[in-house]
Amino acid sequence: MHQIELFMKYPHEVQEELFKKLITTARNTEYGRTHGFADVHTPEQFRRLIPVVSYEDICPYIERNMEGEQNLLWPSDVKWFAKSSGTTNARSKFIPVSYETLEDCHFKGGKDMLSIYCNNYPDTKMFSGKGLTIGGSQQINQFDANQESFYGDVSAVIMSNLPYWAQLIRTPTLDIALMDEWESKIDKMAEHTMEVNVTSISGVPTWTIVLLQRILELKGTDNILDVWPNLEVFFHGAVAFGPYRDIFNRLIPKDDMRYMETYNASEGFFGIQIEPGSDDMLLMLDYGIYYEFIPFHEIHKEHPQVIGLDEVEIGKQYAILISTNAGLWRYKIGDTVQFTSTDPYRIKISGRTKHFINAFGEEVVVENAERAIAKAAEYTGALINNFTAAPKYFGENQNGAHEWIVEFERDPSDLDEFTKVLDSTLRSINSDYDAKRHKSIALSPPIVHMAEHGTFYEWMRRRGKLGGQNKVPRLSNSREYLDDILNLITEKA
Numbered sequence: 489m490h491q492i493e494l495f496m497k498y499p500h501e502v503q504e505e506l507f508k509k510l511i512t513t514a515r516n517t518e519y520g521r522t523h524g525f526a527d528v529h530t531p532e533q534f535r536r537l538i539p540v541v542s543y544e545d546i547c548p549y550i551e552r553n554m555e556g557e558q559n560l561l562w563p564s565d566v567k568w569f570a571k572s573s574g575t576t577n578a579r580s581k582f583i584p585v586s587y588e589t590l591e592d593c594h595f596k597g598g599k600d601m602l603s604i605y606c607n608n609y610p611d612t613k614m615f616s617g618k619g620l621t622i623g624g625s626q627q628i629n630q631f632d633a634n635q636e637s638f639y640g641d642v643s644a645v646i647m648s649n650l651p652y653w654a655q656l657i658r659t660p661t662l663d664i665a666l667m668d669e670w671e672s673k674i675d676k677m678a679e680h681t682m683e684v685n686v687t688s689i690s691g692v693p694t695w696t697i698v699l700l701q702r703i704l705e706l707k708g709t710d711n712i713l714d715v716w717p718n719l720e721v722f723f724h725g726a727v728a729f730g731p732y733r734d735i736f737n738r739l740i741p742k743d744d745m746r747y748m749e750t751y752n753a754s755e756g757f758f759g760i761q762i763e764p765g766s767d768d769m770l771l772m773l774d775y776g777i778y779y780e781f782i783p784f785h786e787i788h789k790e791h792p793q794v795i796g797l798d799e800v801e802i803g804k805q806y807a808i809l810i811s812t813n814a815g816l817w818r819y820k821i822g823d824t825v826q827f828t829s830t831d832p833y834r835i836k837i838s839g840r841t842k843h844f845i846n847a848f849g850e851e852v853v854v855e856n857a858e859r860a861i862a863k864a865a866e867y868t869g870a871l872i873n874n875f876t877a878a879p880k881y882f883g884e885n886q887n888g889a890h891e892w893i894v895e896f897e898r899d900p901s902d903l904d905e906f907t908k909v910l911d912s913t914l915r916s917i918n919s920d921y922d923a924k925r926h927k928s929i930a931l932s933p934p935i936v937h938m939a940e941h942g943t944f945y946e947w948m949r950r951r952g953k954l955g956g957q958n959k960v961p962r963l964s965n966s967r968e969y970l971d972d973i974l975n976l977i978t979e980k981a
Contacts, residue, residue, distance in 0.1 A: 489607050492600060492762075495773040496832035500798055507531060507778045510811055518560045519549060519817060535780070535794055540809060540818045543572075543581050549815075550582055554631040554639075561815025562586050568649070569629065569639035570754035583754040585645055588813040593775040594646050597757030598654075600772065601723060601750055608764050609746065614687045617718050618659040622677070622691030622699060623647050625668035640666075642754040659684045670954035678702040686716040690723040693732040694874065694959060698945070700739050712740050721746040727959050728837070728855070730862040731872040735897050738871065751837060755821050756812055759835055768828040768836045773797075776813030781806035784824065794818075802827050805838050805853065824853065843963045847879035848888050848930055850921040852914065854962045860913040861894070867909045868900035874944040874960050878970035880935060889932040893973050895939040907936045939977055946980075947973050 495502040511528050514520045528534050539545070549560045550569075558565050564586050572581035585594075606612055624641025626648055638648070644666055647658075655662070660680040667673035682703045689696060700712055707715050719740065729749060736747070751759030751769055756777050759769030771779070779797050784805040786792035800806060805826050811817050825835040839854030846852070857877060865872050873895040880891040892910070900906035911934050915922040924930040948954050961969055 489603055491774065492604070492770075496770070499773050499833055502773050503778060503797055504531075506774065506776065507534070507811075510776070510778055510813060513813075514562060514815065514817075516559075517563055517815065519546075519815065523817075531796055534811075534818075538818050540782075540792065540794065540820065542820050546816070546819070550584060551631070553584055554582060554629055554637065556632050556634055556636070561817070562588075562813070564588060566814065567637040568645050569637065570642040570645050571624075571639050572642075572754040581754070582639055583642075583816070584814045585642070586814040588776055589756065590646070590649055592813060593756050593777065594642075594752070595651075596775055597750070597752060597760065597772065598646075601748070601760050604760055604762055605721065605723075605746075605748060612720065613718065614720060615657065617685035617687030617716075619657055619688040619690060620660075620681055620684075620686045621647060621658050621665065622689070622695055623665055625666050627668070642752070659686065670949075674699055674702050678706055682707060682715050685718060687718045688721045688723065689719070692726040692959065693724050693729055693736070694727065696722070696724070697732065697735055697739070697873070704739070713742060719745070721748060723748050723750060725750040725752050727962075728858045730858050731865065731875070733862075734865065734871045735873070738897075751835075753821060753823070755810060755816060755819065756814075758808075762834075768834045771833040771835050773833070778811040780809040780811075780818065782809060782820075787824075797833065800827050800830065800833075802830060826855070839963070840961075843961050845877065845879055845890060845963050845965055847881065847965055848924050850918065850924045850931065852890070852918055852921055852963065856914060856918050856921070857962055859917060860910050863913040864906045864909040865900070868902060868906045869898070870900035870906060871897035873897045873941065874939075876944075876960055876962060876964070876969055876973065877934075878964045878967045880967075887928060887930060887932040890934045891967075891970060892934055892936045893939050893943075893970060893977070894936055895941065895944050897941070899938070903936060903938065907934055910934060910936070937974070937977065939973070940980065943973065943977060943980070947976055950976075 511525050515525045523538050528537055553560050553566055554569060561584060566584045566586050568585040569582040570585050572583050623643030626638055626640025626644035628635050629637040629639050647662065647665055660677050664676045664680055667676065677699055703715055704710055704712065713719065722736065724747065729747065749761040749769060757772060757775055759771055762770040780794050781800055782792045782794055787807045794809060803826065805824050807824050808821050809818050810821055822840050824838045824840065826838045828834045828836055836855065844853045861872060861875055875892060875894040877890055877892040880889045882888050915925055944960055948958060964970065
């Protein structure tokens with residue numbers, strides 16, 4: 489906790505020291521020599537001389553790295569790669585995971601998470617049982633002729649490298665946790681863990697629900713506390729928890745059940761909820777990651793304006809740029825955040841740079857959608873399982889609209905009322921959307937389709953995107969995902 493308090497008190501000094509260490513360490517890599525790291529001594533020089541990059545820009549380096557070449561982006565040997573599944577796009581990304589990233593970022597993030605939790609709840613009995621971790625799979629890297637490296641979901645990379653003491657306090661066993669066939673894996677996980685004294689769960693809300701429901705089915709009960717009476721906390725991330733809270737309250741009907749959010753991605757561990765009940769996270773500044781930010785209106789420009797941590801403002805949205813101890817340099821991770829505090833620096837994830845609807849100038853981001861759908865569910869007594877939305881474009885004598893597909897765990901009392909509350913909440917929190925909806929001049933009321941239970945699961949299964957950190961895209965500015973799911977609904981009907 490002292491280390492955490494230190495970077496909270498001296499954020500800029502910690503980041504500046506980290507910046508200098510990263511640049512110095514990578515000076516003699518191929519990327520460092522090509523881009524003149526030796527001439528970079530200040531953040532201003534860094535911005536002027538080193539380009540902002542996407543995955544496509546550095547993919548050639550990563551592909552060579554995966555084939556066995558070293559000292560390309562980072563000097564230490566890279567033997568692990570996190571297969572990124574931040575979107576449902578068919579193309580996979582492979583993010584290098586260095587020894588330093590594992591130790592100083594991912595493992596440190598896990599230890600800090602436990603430290604913050606124990607500091608907030610000194611009466612915890614979490615360590616009297618085991619932690620259930622729901623992760624992905626990993627495999628030998630077939631691109632490496634010597635077969636000396638591996639890749640997999642970041643959760644699998646972390647689990648495969650955990651120290652001995654951490655393996656002792658988690659469940660299920662690695663041979664089950666790292667299975668790659670998701671449906672068999674869920675059954676094995678359920679059968680194994682329902683006989684264990686589980687006191688904590690770590691995972692993505694969507695896949696955790698699937699596992700809990702399978703356990704309840706096998707046990708013939710509707711209350712997970714009948715299976716794990718000592719369960720006390722769920723550490724969650726990857727998607728916003730708001731739309732799932734009511735389902736968890738039903739599955740785990742415990743007044744003092746604790747929920748703690750983390751922000752952990754293939755590229756690094758970025759944030760941890762530090763205060764119980766808050767809806768933001770502390771930006772972790774001493775994990776080998778140097779941060780920069782692109783203002784929201786600059787995101788899609790070829791040469792965007794970039795600002796430092798010292799220039800961000802509360803309430804504004806920014807895309808994150810990171811430079812890391814795995815050799816990602818000024819890399820766009822694709823997430824947008826909003827600062828809720830600058831003393832200390834605390835953030836909320838507001839969406840993805842590619843996941844928004846702005847077909848009519850309404851600039852609806854994922855956070856808007858999640859707040860609105862949670863409000864509509866609360867008002868109509870519904871439980872949300874999954875959802876996605878996209879624009880319905882202007883037709884002949886027809887305005888545009890937003891079209892939603894929602895899979896309910898419990899149906900709303902009135903779908904029309906649900907749609908009205910969804911619309912009115914969006915209007916109240918997004919002035920651009922409200923302006924387009926005014927008298928339905930540009931945008932008509934939203935269209936909401938109810939999907940039967942299991943629709944999104946089946947859609948993800950067909951795309952080979954079950955489990956791990958795979959998640960349904962909440963918003964899209966194109967109709968690709970929405971039409972695909974609508975076709976599945978028609979097919980099932």
